[in-house]
Amino acid sequence: MNRKFKAVIGLEVHVELNTESKMFCSCSSAFGAPVNSNICPVCFGLPGALPKLNKRAVELAIKAGLALNCSINRIFNLDRKNYYYPDNPKNYQITQKDYPLCYGGSIEIEDSDGNYKTINIERIHIEEDAGKLLHLKDKSLIDFNRAGTPLMEIVTMPDITSPKEAVDFLKKLKRLLTALGVSDCKMEEGSLRCDGNISLYDKTYNTAYNKVELKNINSFKALEKAFEYEIKRQSDLINCGKSINKETRRWDEQAMITQVMRKKEKGEDYRYLVEGDASSYKISEEFIDEIKRSLPELPEERYKRFIRDYGLLPYEADLLCEDPCVSDFFEEAERTCSDPKAVSNWILGELFRMLKEKNLKLRNIPLSGDMLGKLILLIKEGSISSSGGKAVFERMFLEGKDPKVIVTEEGLLQNSDGKYIESIVDEVFIENPKALKEYKSGKENIATYLIGMSMKKSKGKANPVLVKEKVLEKLKRL
Numbered sequence: 001m002n003r004k005f006k007a008v009i010g011l012e013v014h015v016e017l018n019t020e021s022k023m024f025c026s027c028s029s030a031f032g033a034p035v036n037s038n039i040c041p042v043c044f045g046l047p048g049a050l051p052k053l054n055k056r057a058v059e060l061a062i063k064a065g066l067a068l069n070c071s072i073n074r075i076f077n078l079d080r081k082n083y084y085y086p087d088n089p090k091n092y093q094i095t096q097k098d099y100p101l102c103y104g105g106s107i108e109i110e111d112s113d114g115n116y117k118t119i120n121i122e123r124i125h126i127e128e129d130a131g132k133l134l135h136l137k138d139k140s141l142i143d144f145n146r147a148g149t150p151l152m153e154i155v156t157m158p159d160i161t162s163p164k165e166a167v168d169f170l171k172k173l174k175r176l177l178t179a180l181g182v183s184d185c186k187m188e189e190g191s192l193r194c195d196g197n198i199s200l201y202d203k204t205y206n207t208a209y210n211k212v213e214l215k216n217i218n219s220f221k222a223l224e225k226a227f228e229y230e231i232k233r234q235s236d237l238i239n240c241g242k243s244i245n246k247e248t249r250r251w252d253e254q255a256m257i258t259q260v261m262r263k264k265e266k267g268e269d270y271r272y273l274v275e276g277d278a279s280s281y282k283i284s285e286e287f288i289d290e291i292k293r294s295l296p297e298l299p300e301e302r303y304k305r306f307i308r309d310y311g312l313l314p315y316e317a318d319l320l321c322e323d324p325c326v327s328d329f330f331e332e333a334e335r336t337c338s339d340p341k342a343v344s345n346w347i348l349g350e351l352f353r354m355l356k357e358k359n360l361k362l363r364n365i366p367l368s369g370d371m372l373g374k375l376i377l378l379i380k381e382g383s384i385s386s387s388g389g390k391a392v393f394e395r396m397f398l399e400g401k402d403p404k405v406i407v408t409e410e411g412l413l414q415n416s417d418g419k420y421i422e423s424i425v426d427e428v429f430i431e432n433p434k435a436l437k438e439y440k441s442g443k444e445n446i447a448t449y450l451i452g453m454s455m456k457k458s459k460g461k462a463n464p465v466l467v468k469e470k471v472l473e474k475l476k477r478l
């Protein structure tokens with residue numbers, strides 16, 4: 001019989017920090033510059049060049065640490081990790097070994113039953129990125145623009161027990177870091193990269209098997225598929241009586257399998273030593289307090305507040321809190337029309353549909369939350385129909401014009417004149433004596449019929465809210 005295993009997963013997430021310049025020099029850290037244009041003696045690793053630590057990078061990493069409930073080391077070191085690789089011109093990387101900037105901390109994720117589960121964070125340290133190798137057909141080239149870019153590495157405890165939990169964790173982390181402005185977290189540009197390790201544990205036999213490291217995971221889908229593949233591969237090996245090799249494997253996106261990169265007989269020896277050119281730093285309480293004060297409302301808190309204060313469903317709040325720009329837009333529209341449910345429906349429906357269709361981001365279109373709030377009010381008062389509302393929304397989305405102006409331009413305004421509506425309803429009542437008789441004998445849904453007839457008579461131009469009011473009022477008086 002095949003045995004059942006529990007997966008034990010830990011993640012190492014590399015995040016590029018949102019700084020103007022590199023970690024130890026003033027070169028630009030912008031993505032997409034011409035190859036080897038942002039380099040200097042420091043990040044190019046020339047002899048005698050001295051590193052100078054980027055204060056903003058430290059600030060951003062502490063900001064992330066505080067938002068992740070970490071403790072902050074008041075004194076921290078930088079260390080040299082020695083290794084040779086063509087994209088690493090100094091033959092060592094400046095990183096942190098024993099005294100990371102932040103330690104401890106956690107993120108809560110929800111399991112499938114809606115219960116909270118804590119994923120603990122072991123540490124967050126800062127380090128510099130390496131250059132980038134470009135592999136051509138018969139040669140490889142190196143772009144050093146990325147060398148020295150500030151990175152933060154977030155290491156979790158092995159608390160994750162399924163591929164789905166790994167994805168949930170990374171999504172929450174990405175949402176948090178984006179909201180904090182710590183990083184733009186673009187997996188496609190490499191500003192958020194994830195490695196992981198996984199081993200299996202057999203509860204019945206109380207046996208733990210060897211750990212395998214996974215690299216080259218570049219999307220949420222890859223993260224899920226790579227771990228699913230490894231669980232299956234490792235279970236099959238154990239069930240056949242084979243052993244699991246300690247090794248590093250890379251995810252092959254095309255083949256949808258993991259492949260061996262290197263075997264690990266024992267831990268690599270990087271001959272760490274303290275970085276003498278930039279060794280010990282002290283962080284003042286004032287600096288930490290200042291960062292604490294700058295923390296915005298965190299997405300998780302906002303998510304809970306949206307459910308509590310606006311009565312939204314968890315999935316609605318979740319989608320609205322994905323991007324702080326969308327959350328702000330929601331609250332702005334809600335302030336104008338005081339109808340959170342309608343605002344949520346418009347955003348999750350029409351707005352998201354059009355953004356997707358036009359491949360745009362909310363921050364790049366001229367539509368404001370206030371405009372959407374005004375449009376919702378126009379529909380609620382019955383000044384325009386809901387189908388007219390959709391036409392107005394499309395133009396607001398593209399042109400950023402006030403909904404009232406568009407309604408007038410398009411002739412969408414519904415007739416709300418009391419006398420006009422009364423005259424129409426009166427006519428309908430006179431023309432339908434049979435219906436009135438049926439109403440009196442207890443057929444309540446005749447009201448809907450009479451409203452429909454009145455709307456038809458006005459060729460759809462009468463304000464339906466007022467027509468309904470008038471019909472019900474007249475029926476009551478029968």
Ligand SMILES: [Zn+2]
Nearest residue numbers: 025027040043
């Ligand atoms: Zn430089």
